[in-house]
Amino acid sequence: MKGSVIALDRYKGRMAAARIVDGHLEDLLIEPPESVTLPGAIFRAICDRPLKGQGGMMLRLPDGETGFLRQGKGLKPGQAILVQVTGFAEDVKAVPVTQKLLFKSRFAIVTPDAPGLNVSRSIRDDDDRVRLLEIAHDVMQEADEGLILRSVAATASDDEIAEDIAQMLDLSRSVRKDGDGATPELLIDGADPHHQAWREWPEPDQLDAADGAFDRHEVDDMIDAALGSRVPLPGGATVFVEPTRALVAVDVNTGGDTSPAAGLKANIATAHALPRALRCRGLGGQIVVDFAPSPKKDRRQIEQALRAAFRADGIETSLVGWTTLGNFELQRKRERMSLRACLKGTK
Template identity: 60%
Template sequence: MKGSQIILDHLGGREAAALMVDGKLEDFLIAGEAPRPGTIYRAIADRPVKGQGGMFLKTPDGPVFLRQVKGLAPGQPLLVQVTGYAEDGKAIPVTQKVLFKSRYAIVTPDAPGRNISRSIKDDDIRDMLLGLVHEVLDDDEDMGLILRSSCATGEAGEIAEDIDTMVSLARQVISDGEGPAELLVEGDAPHEEAWREWTDQAEVVTQEGCFESHGVLDALEELKTVHVPLDGGGSMFIEPTRALVAVDVNTGADTSPAAGLKANMATARALPRQLRLRGLGGQITLDLAPMPKKDRRVFESALRAAFRADHIDTTLVGWTPLGHYELQRKRARLPLKILLS
């Protein structure tokens, strides 16, 4: 089926959302038990961790871990925001750089400024957006605002309402920094996150059971296997371990001199989507198909371009002495295999 569809349903009693593009599952969100990224707490400083430059904090949902805590004393209250999911046996990661993110705007309380997405080129639209900003924020207010690329196609009234809602929420939370540990803002659930992040024009499907009728369940079934066929006849195997995610690339039946490069280039194009759908992050090691060292630069360029289009932060670390390629990816989601088990 051509075009994009946002499909909202439940799976195993969990709220979930799927983005289908031309009949192919492009993204998938499902609720878990852990606090979601974006959750904001008033936390209480507990105990520092020597040698790591961090501190454990107390929250109503258990301990969280904050890095770079110079000048923070035990017992001190502070506002923190969940940045991702924790590895097994570790505390939830948080930051003091609290953001308030919605479909059209990002409010940055600790970073003053008025910014509009560079992807919006039309001067008339930019002038209109600046006018909306001045209506909501005073020029001397110590609070920043970023207008997202979705503003290019949004209606002025909706954008103004969205900005006002986010700014009001930010003011309320920032003024509530004193007191015992408390949950102040919950991170977005899958349906709300889908509305916030999937802003391209799409048909929205909400009927009960639409995952089955629109092919989502079949696509999820394919993600349960570690084997991923690649364009050109090659394949890769994506296998999470406790320490890292191992990706093994094979050329298949192709024995030509260029087979290794072809399989590795296909891996570069397919990998961001596979990691995103499977909810995998942390350390990722690629055991690539054999190719001449002179082709490494071409592979790196393709990999960089592929991850540039992916919204989950990923650092391309580089080559190891054994010829593997390493990545470091933010744990923005829980592993799909755990949520579907």
């Protein structure tokens, strides 16, 4: 099927959202177990103990959870601060948090700690930029908070954008009033998959939010494929994406293609497919790619393809570079729980 579809449903009892483009799973969001703290959640936390030599601070969160703040300079034990969860905690580790709060909606992001009005760089039309800045000035006026207008705002109406900005601004001020207190408290929970899909994904050609949406679009089969390591590539090549305790290993095979350019073709196809493969599997951290054999002169072309693919991905990923053994290393932010860990315990 050509075009894009967003299917909102439940998968094995968990709230879930799938984005399908031209019949292929492009993105997948599944609700993690109830005990897991969602990224984006905002807490009033209590400083517990500094980490000497690291500059960080351990924090007390509600329900006996522990948070880790990387920049704890100037904070004292017992002090109440507002923090936002930046990612999923690894096994037996503290929840990663930051003091730089973001109040994010579909069109606007209010940034209390970063004043100034900004428009997404991907909006290049001068008329659109002027229109959006005029709306921002009208709503924000003399506000101390900062604002970022997201790329999708270019297609929204003036009223929709203004309402979105006003709601996020009010939410920001309401939450920051609750910063003082003697006990840790959850002030805003992270977005569930359906809300996150509305907020982050582009407008689809078809939205299917009725019961049975996953069955109608064969999403269950796509999830089963994502739970495996094999990713087929155009031309018969294959890439295997396999998480280990230390890193994510990616292996590229050219398949039956024995032409002189087989390696380069498979590697370019891998560069295009890798962001989607990692995104749908919820994988991050250290990633090592064992590309198919190809001459060193092709490395620049492969790296350019990687940069273009990950630039459009949306999850922060650093392309570290080539190793002595000829592998390529990446570092990807852990914004999501791995698909296997998310579904652990389901039937």
